[in-house]
Amino acid sequence: VSGAQGRFAYKLLSDLFANYSNALRPAEDTDRALNVTLQVTLSQIIDMDERNQILTAYLWIRQVWVDAYLSWEREAYDGIDSIRIPSSYVWRPDIVLYNNADDQFTGSMETNVVIRHDGQITWDSPAITKSSCKVDVSYFPFDGQQCRLTYGSWTYNGNQIDLLNKQETGDLTDFVANVEWEVLGMPARRNVITYGCCSEPYPDVTYTLHLKRRASFYIFNLLLPCVMISFLAPLGFYLPADSGEKVSLGVTVLLALTVFQLLVAESMPPSENVPLIGKYYIATMTMITASTALTIFIMNIHHCGPGAKPVPQWAKVLILHYMARIFFVYEVGESCRSPRPEPDPSPKAPVGSGGARGPASPGEAFVDLEGVPGGSASCAKGGCLCRQGSSILRNVEYIANCFRDQKAASKRTGEWKKVAKVMDRFFMWVFFAMVFIMSVLIMGQAV
Numbered sequence: 001v002s003g004a005q006g007r008f009a010y011k012l013l014s015d016l017f018a019n020y021s022n023a024l025r026p027a028e029d030t031d032r033a034l035n036v037t038l039q040v041t042l043s044q045i046i047d048m049d050e051r052n053q054i055l056t057a058y059l060w061i062r063q064v065w066v067d068a069y070l071s072w073e074r075e076a077y078d079g080i081d082s083i084r085i086p087s088s089y090v091w092r093p094d095i096v097l098y099n100n101a102d103d104q105f106t107g108s109m110e111t112n113v114v115i116r117h118d119g120q121i122t123w124d125s126p127a128i129t130k131s132s133c134k135v136d137v138s139y140f141p142f143d144g145q146q147c148r149l150t151y152g153s154w155t156y157n158g159n160q161i162d163l164l165n166k167q168e169t170g171d172l173t174d175f176v177a178n179v180e181w182e183v184l185g186m187p188a189r190r191n192v193i194t195y196g197c198c199s200e201p202y203p204d205v206t207y208t209l210h211l212k213r214r215a216s217f218y219i220f221n222l223l224l225p226c227v228m229i230s231f232l233a234p235l236g237f238y239l240p241a242d243s244g245e246k247v248s249l250g251v252t253v254l255l256a257l258t259v260f261q262l263l264v265a266e267s268m269p270p271s272e273n274v275p276l277i278g279k280y281y282i283a284t285m286t287m288i289t290a291s292t293a294l295t296i297f298i299m300n301i302h303h304c305g306p307g308a309k310p311v312p313q314w315a316k317v318l319i320l321h322y323m324a325r326i327f328f329v330y331e332v333g334e335s336c337r338s339p340r341p342e343p344d345p346s347p348k349a350p351v352g353s354g355g356a357r358g359p360a361s362p363g364e365a366f367v368d369l370e371g372v373p374g375g376s377a378s379c380a381k382g383g384c385l386c387r388q389g390s391s392i393l394r395n396v397e398y399i400a401n402c403f404r405d406q407k408a409a410s411k412r413t414g415e416w417k418k419v420a421k422v423m424d425r426f427f428m429w430v431f432f433a434m435v436f437i438m439s440v441l442i443m444g445q446a447v
Contacts, residue, residue: 008078013085016070016115022091025160026067033162036093037064038151038205041171042186045178046128048145048211051269054101055133055147055209060174063095063123064166071119080117087113087123093161098150098204102130137268140275141218144184145211152204158192165190165205180217184210222260222277226284227439229256233288234435236295237428241302241420250292257285280442284435291431298427302420304413311415319422320415327425329418 027034041060048055067090074081090113114122133147153161170186186209192201236249261281268275274282311320323329 008080009083012072012077012080012083016072017089020069022089024091025156026069026091028068033159034065034093035162035164036095036153037164037166038062038095039064039166039171040149040151040186040188040207041173042175042183042209043126044176045181045183045211048133048181050135050137051267053133053135053269054130056128056130057149057209059127059129059149060171061095061125061127061151062166063093065093065121067091067115067119067121069119070115070121072117074117082114082116084112084114087111087125089113090115090121092123094154094156095151095163096154097129097131098152099132099148100130101132135269136273137271137275138273140264140268140277141213141215141222142276143213145181145213147209147211149207149209150204151207152202157198157200158203159200161203163190163203163205170207170209180214182212182214184212186210218277222264223280223442226257226260226277226281227435227442229253230284230288230435230439231432233284233291234428234431236291237298237424237431241299241417241424246295246299247292250288250295254285254288254292257281257288261285276442280438283438287431287434287438291427294427298420298423301423302417304416310412311419315419316415319419323422323426324418327422327429329422329425 025034039062041062042057043060044058046056046058070090072080087110092113109125109127111123111125114124116122129149131147131149133145135145137143152163165188167188169188172183172186175183186207188205188207190203190205192203194201230253233250233253236246236253239246239249261278264275264278264281268278
């Protein structure tokens with residue numbers, strides 16, 4: 001029986017193609033359009049090149065049409081219902097991918113076609129396509145893309161070939177999951193467009209591939225390192241001013257973020273839309289630049305020296321009194337609950353005065369010549385001792401003035417150092433809050 005069917009198959013093939021030509025459109029009525037049904041199955045996403053805006057995909061393309069010259073009676077050929085022959089034997093519609101971006105213009109694979117007894121031809125062919133895709137990276141790495149695959153006849157207009165979509169969506173049954181992209185859907189839509197070159201309408205079927213990027217890789221390799229590095233920037237304010245590493249830390253963090261910024265820029269297309277992660281990098285780098293500049297300004301205040309002017313009264317009240325308590329900035333010897341009391345500003349008795357003796361401060365000396373043997377009495381008796389006593393008084397007064405000036409300069413320097421320390425602590429918490437808010441905003445896009 002099988003041998004008989006084989007002989008009938010050869011006879012059927014010989015009879016079908018005896019007077020057949022695959023160069024003409026197989027329609028009995030040339031005024032009527034030939035219906036071609038298209039169905040696309042997405043098998044795999046091979047690559048998504050964001051920089052060149054090219055989507056490479058592996059598709060299974062099925063085209064179904066009726067050839068009026070390739071039908072037969074099954075009873076005449078031992079009940080043969082269908083045959084499979086090379087696709088080059090029959091006429092095929094010139095359905096092409098309109099937005100093809102392949103430089104070699106490779107089409108579908110030359111597979112066999114299935115011909116039924118009623119003339120219906122089914123052509124299933126796999127194809128690796130490279131299509132142009134408009135990429136919007138504004139929300140990278142939490143972005144989604146819409147890539148279109150537009151199929152239509154290249155030479156036949158709508159009056160000759162009517163292209164139809166078999167289903168409202170592309171087939172995703174055999175799709176192999178991609179590690180970077182998640183496919184949300186693949187709706188299909190039939191369009192009829194009249195181009196400027198021709199007056200006839202040209203139908204096409206457009207499949208819109210909805211993709212969503214899996215952001216886990218970019219979160220752990222680009223985003224989290226940047227967040228951790230950016231949290232180091234406010235700690236530069238916590239370093240002691242005498243360590244000499246405050247500015248170095250800010251510059252090091254800035255260089256590290258620049259490296260991550262270059263990595264993102266290499267993979268993104270050179271468009272005007274800045275990626276979300278790029279905006280985060282730029283904002284963080286701007287913040288670190290501002291923190292480094294403020295660090296230099298605060299270090300200048302810290303090292304102002306003894307020749308600086310006294311701290312203004314408003315700064316003493318606002319910074320040294322209120323802000324120092326808020327940010328728990330105390331000097332050595334001060335208590336966090338009760339600050340060190342200020343020295344008694346009551347006036348001291350001048351050197352050599354004959355009045356009542358007041359308490360002597362560390363920078364002042366009190367000299368009473370009455371207690372010196374032969375002091376005032378000796379001055380009355382001889383001018384030599386009086387001249388020696390005046391010289392001693394001048395020397396002691398000079399030393400006392402030096403101690404007084406040194407103490408005042410030391411006090412001014414200490415006040416300016418405390419002002420710098422309070423400002424360091426204030427800006428540290430301000431920049432910590434800024435880094436935290438920016439990190440929450442960028443992470444919120446992943447939800």
